[in-house]
Amino acid sequence: MTNTLMTIESKLTRSMAADSLDDFVKSRTQRSLLLVDFSISMARHTARRQRKIDALRTVVAQLLEERPLPVAGFGRWVGLIEADIPEPQGGTPMAEAIDFGAAQGANHLIVVTDGEPDNADTAYAAAARFGGPIDVFYIAGGGALGASFAEQLAHRTGGTYSAVDLGAPAKQLAGGVRKLLTSGLDTL
Amino acid sequence: MFGARPTPHGLKLAAMAALEDAFAVRLGTEGISAEARDAWKQYQRVKAIAFAGSHSTSAALTAAQQNEAATALRLAIVALVKLVF
DSSP: OOHHHHHHHHHHHHHHHOSSHHHHHHHHHOOEEEEEEOSGGGGSBOTTSOBHHHHHHHHHHHHHHHSOOOEEEESSSEEEOSSSOOOSOSOOOHHHHHHHHHHTTOSEEEEEESSOOSOHHHHHHHHHHHOSOEEEEEETTSOHHHHHHHHHHHHHHTOOEEEEOTTSOTHHHHHHHHHHOOOOSOOO | OOOSOOOHHHHHHHHHHHHHHHHHHHHHHHOOOHHHHHHHHHHHHHHHHHHHTOOTTOTTSOHHHHHHHHHHHHHHHHHHHHHHO
């Protein structure tokens, strides 16, 4: 059996297992974009004495080995990441990142961030314009204000909020992201 | 040069998957009606029969079981076409 046929059969089998028609529709129409923070604070170290950016790179590489997944980054600039996540630089332009995701055609964002946005109000406004769920993974140790913003962003958009420890094995964050992804119709 | 040779069964499954995608997109745009839910349940039942015997290269399936699965696959695809168009 060819890989293509196996993929098709797998897709058809998964749709049989969907809990509801709503879940099926969501699974086939969700276009997810992973938005990762590469602001300057990501140069700090985790409890395992590994830079947060390097731990994040490990997680993203693991996810990409399993399935195609569009990834964009925000820091000194906002844009699609074709190779490695850039070296930490710049602030946290969350509003621009959300608008970028919308412009790319995403209807679901998964944000991984460790800090406060450059401007929380403009970020909330961008989220409202986006209109879809934004799931947020907040990297522990970033501070109470950042955590509060991340939680609010998820809550306001119908997404989920999780605090993760990049000092823990990569599977914690990878597993969390994996659960949020569905087969979708296609990649961006 | 040409990749894997397509088979009728494989192409039917590809059509089924594409029709499911079209159905999902339609519902994502128009919303999910009660009729769509009922029709989906019926389609899932028939599809389950089709897939119970879908690995039809297995020698363990009788000819009757293979025929039942093939018929169910045809009915499932017809049902999907009605859902989509």
